[in-house]
Amino acid sequence: MIRKFAAELIGTAVLVLFGCGAAVLGGFDIVGQLGIALAFGFAIVAMAYGIGPVSGCHVNPAVSFGAFVAGRMSAKDMLVYWVAQFIGALLGAFILGMIAKTGFAQLGQNGFEAGSPGGYSLQAGMIFEIVATAIFLIVILGVTGRKGHGAFAGLAIGITLAVIHIVGIQVTGVSVNPARSFGPAVLVGGQALSQLWLFIVAPLIGAAIGGVLFRLNLLEPEA
Template identity: 65%
Template sequence: MKKAFAELIGTFVLVFFGCGSAVFAGDQAGMLPLGIAFAFGLAIVAMAYGIGPVSGCHVNPAVSLGAFIAGRMTVKDLLVYVISQCVGAILGAAVLYAILSGRLGGYDVAVSGLGQNGWGEGYQGGYGVGAAFTFEVVATFIFLVVILGSTHKLAPVGFAGLAIGLTLTVIHIVGIRITGVSVNPARSLGPALFVGGQALSQLWLFIVAPLIGAAVAGILFRFGLLEGKA
């Protein structure tokens, strides 16, 4: 239960700070895209050191899947982690929505959004589904390589959280204009449930693509192709 609660809190924080930076700060003070990228990255750094000792700070179903395939967690823990992460993401989006609903003059979440992911005409740079899918697979693969490598027993101790957070920051700098950056099915699920419409209809890509990228990385570590030896 401690691990489950830690994952719930961690994913809540990721959505609240990451998506919150987009909906509250928007393009103010250079928030798009650099500030938003750092908001997501620094949220991961904070949670890595905050809940890492409890659950490992996956806060992402794709990370948990990659760890499972790499042989670093059981199927039972995988299920508990994924459920907790999805609940945390939904709660994070719910709190954002509740705050935005108190905005004087109103806030139409269907129009102004909730930091949801997407692609196509009218979204960010207007990239197609092929580009969006490719980016999410490749970015998640790279993300998992860093995570599984930096948390390996042979990696320098104490630096994993920083490496992972900075990697997520770079991924956002590159990909915000493509998909808004998911690499995390739970992070995409939370906002999409409240925004509905196109965000919900496109959610499948932000579940399937990150899981594929994570699975490939997990397989490479599982079979020792990226596994260090003492």
Template identity: 70%
Template sequence: MSRFLAEFIGTLVLVLFGCGAAVLGGEEVGQLGIALAFGFALLAMVYTIGPISGCHVNPAVSLAMFLTGRMSARDMSLYWIAQFTGALAGAALLLGIAGTTAGGLGQNGWGPDYGGGYPLGAAFLFETVMTALFVTVILASTSDWAVTGFAGLAIGIALAVIHIVGIHVTGVSVNPARSFGPAVLVGGQALQQLWLFFVAPALGAGIGALLFRYRLLTTVVKSKVERIDSSAAHHA
């Protein structure tokens, strides 16, 4: 129950502060401010609830953890429930503050009526590739050979950079729950396009997880770490 509650709160905070920056302060803070809001919100949650649940706050991350053998299917399902309900609660709180969905709730999308007008293909490619890279950062920074204590910084910065690059493409999801909450309350086109922000992040999570599952990445990195450690010991 403590892990479920942690994931619920963490996802709520991510949506409330990340989407909130776009809805309530977008004109003032701009693209960089929105990107930092998402990144800093996640960074804070990593150090707050990370020791409790691992701070996935993202169904794609939980999927990657399952595919790499770091969590069971049962736990993944419970995390998903917590994440989707947390995102919906965060979007509902944002709606209560904004008072209307007329200006949107920071929902994701694509096409001529959204952001930079990028087409479906570009949106799908962006979400797939960026989720794969994001998941790779998370899996690497939380591995047993990673530098202890710096995972939150790596993960938060990665999410911020992804937003700096892609806000005009899709608004940046890389997280089905983050897309789900606003889309359900806004409805219309946001809800019709929601499928992409489930499928592409799931595919990206699978790609990132496979790099670790079959040691395509860890073998290279660990060998470099071992050489560095060996060299340092020799010089010492």
């Protein structure tokens, strides 16, 4: 479990550093929305093959929760993963803040209404985060299942995360990951911290939906 804890901590830190880093250090003017989306997707692909054999590369409390709901993870292991993921996200955001010219004022934090890149409402943000996270979990649980395509799982998951970002960056900046939102919000504070609740609640609801579909064998392949 110590190895899994370390893997999840490092993996989540890398996701936040590279994904949010593309938004902060590259930005829309340099790498654009597509570049930011690919940075999140590629970071997941890299970590899937780097730490996947150790921990499964959840690097996301919603993924761990979805796996728990689906019956693929114990509550004890899930809680250990959560601690590692939140610490890792905070570490990744801290490193980014130490590098960025703007310091800790802008760390790629998520938001709605005034905090949304495109000015989208709370309702729009809630719907997007729930639906996107549910889809993300369906892909993850499907490709990592007993009849999944293990060797290509990392690619499928990374591509899905990139597509989610291409569609949703203007809505909320895209969370689908409570830890990814937690790290930047805690260090930025203010509005980002006050809106953090949405990016914890909505991804967990979406993850539960995805997990239940597999728990009820509605999406599990026939034996």
